[in-house]
Amino acid sequence: MLVAAALRWSDQRASVDPLTGEVRTDARTSGASAADRAALEHALRLAEAFGGRCLAVTVGPPAAEEMLREALAAGAHEVLRIEGPEPGRTVGEDGHDTARLLAAGLPARPDIVVCGDRSADRGTGGTPAFLAHELGACQALGLLELSVEDGRLRALRRLDGGRRERLAVSLPAVCSVEPAGTLLRRAPLPAVLAARRAEVPAVAPVDAASGHGPDGVVRPYRPRPRALPAPAGAEPHQRLLALTGALVERTPPKVLRPPTPAEAARELLDYLRERGYLS
Known part of the structure; x- marks a missing residue:
């Protein structure tokens, strides 16, 4: 006891x-x-x-x-x-x-x-x-x-x-x-x-940044929030548009229905290469 x-x-x-x-x-x-x-x-x-x-x-x-x-x-x-x-x-x-x-x-x-x-x-x-x-x-x-x-x-x-x-x-x-x-x-x-x-x-207390607890179990890392700059604009509505991106042109979503899993994987890899995630 x-x-x-x-x-x-x-x-x-x-x-x-x-x-x-x-x-x-x-x-x-x-x-x-x-x-x-x-x-x-x-x-x-x-x-x-x-x-x-x-x-x-x-x-x-x-x-x-x-x-x-x-x-x-x-x-x-x-x-x-x-x-x-x-x-x-x-x-x-x-x-x-x-x-x-x-x-x-x-x-x-x-x-x-x-x-x-x-x-x-x-x-x-x-x-x-x-x-x-x-x-x-x-x-x-x-x-x-x-x-x-x-x-x-x-x-x-x-x-x-x-x-x-x-x-x-x-x-x-x-x-x-x-x-x-x-x-x-x-x-x-x-x-x-x-x-x-x-x-x-x-x-010593548990190191929350490393994610290692006292029992040796590795837990997910929780990063600190990022400090972002304030939105640009002299008027309130301009700052609101900068925050929401309401008037920014975006690429419309693309819906694909490849017939085979291999073609679906190829489309996904091509998308990642275009945006620099894969070399």
């Missing part, structure tokens, strides 16, 4: 420049939010209950390794850092790119993934749902409790009006938890000292 805690590395005390609106972050105040720390605690408890391993993983720059060392000190068996699209920068989007990088960078498909319900920087809460889609797993989002009963994963979710909903979650599953009432255990001093000397493995 592999239980993964997907942690978000973000600045917990980011400041905004009042003149430019630029968000300034500092690695010294960055780390896991309360929801992510609760997710790590739930992952540790589930790994103990199922007798499995706990993996703490994040998408972030080398500065995020300090957060993973804290997870090692708390009891995680393994840690993994996945590089973002650009080294030294985090992923800033709605959560889909983060989920794609997580799914591509994981060395093995986890049985359970526990995430925080929302991050401190983006706050969309969409990463767990996107990750469940990427992994083809069940999803249970916005949970208050996660437990194991009779060898099955059980969850408690908050509903409107002060109500609660109990769930029986099938595996594999992606769960997001709220930080309510769950605190990360205190790491013992020997574990903290050992984690400071531990090496944090890192993997």
Whole structure:
């Protein structure tokens, strides 16, 4: 049983420049939010209950390794850092790119993934749902409790009006938890000292341009859109005609019905030679 805690590395005390609106972050105040720390605690408890391993993983720059060392000190068996699209920068989007990088960078498909319900920087809460889609797993989002009963994963979710909903979650599953009432255990001093000397493995993201995935499968290459010049013309209708080519003379289509396949192939080859596709 592999239980993964997907942690978000973000600045917990980011400041905004009042003149430019630029968000300034500092690695010294960055780390896991309360929801992510609760997710790590739930992952540790589930790994103990199922007798499995706990993996703490994040998408972030080398500065995020300090957060993973804290997870090692708390009891995680393994840690993994996945590089973002650009080294030294985090992923800033709605959560889909983060989920794609997580799914591509994981060395093995986890049985359970526990995430925080929302991050401190983006706050969309969409990463767990996107990750469940990427992994083809069940999803249970916005949970208050996660437990194991009779060898099955059980969850408690908050509903409107002060109500609660109990769930029986099938595996594999992606769960997001709220930080309510769950605190990360205190790491013992020997574990903290050992984690400071531990090496944090890192993997690079999938090279989308080459089409090679982490499983070695070659996928179709998707080229970037070409930058085309603006249409010529001083008046709007002239630019519209240049875009559509409405008044440009074209060669009318030619319909051929050769009697044999050999003649059809010869007509096709002659057409390609006329236009320079074949020498």
